[in-house]
Amino acid sequence: MEAARVCAERGHVVTLFEAGGQLGGQVRTASLAEVRRDILGIAEWLESEITFLGVDIRWNTLADIDNVLAEDPEIVIIATGGLPDIEIVPGAEVCISTWDALNGVPLSGKVLIYDDHGQHQGASTVDQIAGSNLDVELVTPDRHACAEMGSSNFPMYVSRFHHKQVKVTPDYRLIRTEPGSEKHLAVFENDFGGGEFMETRVDHIIVEHGSLPNDGLFQLLRPESGNDGITDYESLLDGRPQPEVDGFVLYRVGDAAASRNIHAAILDSRKLYQNF
Numbered sequence: 001m002e003a004a005r006v007c008a009e010r011g012h013v014v015t016l017f018e019a020g021g022q023l024g025g026q027v028r029t030a031s032l033a034e035v036r037r038d039i040l041g042i043a044e045w046l047e048s049e050i051t052f053l054g055v056d057i058r059w060n061t062l063a064d065i066d067n068v069l070a071e072d073p074e075i076v077i078i079a080t081g082g083l084p085d086i087e088i089v090p091g092a093e094v095c096i097s098t099w100d101a102l103n104g105v106p107l108s109g110k111v112l113i114y115d116d117h118g119q120h121q122g123a124s125t126v127d128q129i130a131g132s133n134l135d136v137e138l139v140t141p142d143r144h145a146c147a148e149m150g151s152s153n154f155p156m157y158v159s160r161f162h163h164k165q166v167k168v169t170p171d172y173r174l175i176r177t178e179p180g181s182e183k184h185l186a187v188f189e190n191d192f193g194g195g196e197f198m199e200t201r202v203d204h205i206i207v208e209h210g211s212l213p214n215d216g217l218f219q220l221l222r223p224e225s226g227n228d229g230i231t232d233y234e235s236l237l238d239g240r241p242q243p244e245v246d247g248f249v250l251y252r253v254g255d256a257a258a259s260r261n262i263h264a265a266i267l268d269s270r271k272l273y274q275n276f
């Protein structure tokens with residue numbers, strides 16, 4: 001949406017394909033946690049701006065190579081985001097993602113959240129599900145919960161974890177999970193060499209490990225593009241336009257490039273703006 005906004009501000013005719021019936025992607029998922037509901041304002045503001053600027057939004061339209069090329073575009077920006085990266089250990093098929101939990105997958109009994117990301121994804125999910133008759137434990141290989149969060153954000157979560165009686169276990173890395181007829185098994189090793197293994201049996205295992213780029217369309221479009229999807233960084237850093245190419249120029253922004261955050265998705269999109 002930020003790429004669409006800045007392109008439209010510069011006078012380009014912009015078409016935005018959205019696979020679903022709502023804009024906002026992961027920001028919308030983030031806002032499903034009660035404690036983060038206001039984050040939706042970012043997506044709502046961008047949507048109102050691109051609507052005001054006359055961006056042609058194609059709702060419920062999965063962009064593919066055919067419908068993109070049919071537009072005969074000069075510039076294609078891939079902002080297809082990421083997908084939860086949860087298959088990180090043997091037996092991971094029993095695990096679900098923080099996105100699943102926030103979207104209301106039914107949970108009961110004992111719930112383990114393994115978070116080696118240390119950001120809002122894991123913490124807000126813990127906060128959302130704790131205190132609803134679930135026995136919630138957060139395990140992290142970091143020295144403490146919310147390790148990658150700034151100091152203005154993490155105290156709120158830690159305080160809420162205490163109030164909601166969430167058990168927090170630091171220093172342990174998940175190495176294996178196993179399905180069980182009654183409960184699933186999670187096996188950890190101590191990341192600092194002490195205590196060796198720890199095992200726990202739970203009803204649900206939620207894994208937060210960031211996302212993997214959803215970049216299939218970008219890879220398919222690369223050979224069709226004039227720049228092979230590669231941004232010329234010398235021009236970018238010098239504040240010069242990208243080199244002229246035959247055919248359309250292809251870029252990707254946000255989590256479609258790498259698992260990051262809202263700031264990165266917006267900055268990626270603004271950097272391109274300077275060079276059209």
Ligand SMILES: Cc1cc2nc3c(=O)[nH]c(=O)nc-3n(C[C@H](O)[C@H](O)[C@H](O)COP(=O)(O)OP(=O)(O)OC[C@H]3O[C@@H](n4cnc5c(N)ncnc54)[C@H](O)[C@@H]3O)c2cc1C
Binds near residue numbers: 064098254
């Ligand atoms: C629970 C949670 C909490 C988070 N909290 C924060 C936070 O506090 N701060 C922060 O900075 N970041 C946070 N993030 C991360 C942040 O939301 C993402 O990094 C950011 O949204 C990435 O933006 P994006 O536009 O690249 O992709 P996404 O947000 O993933 O959006 C991709 C969009 O593309 C659409 N799409 C995909 N494929 C196609 C296709 N082929 N055709 C058409 N449309 C398609 C999707 O429907 C979606 O609307 C959080 C993420 C989650 C899940």
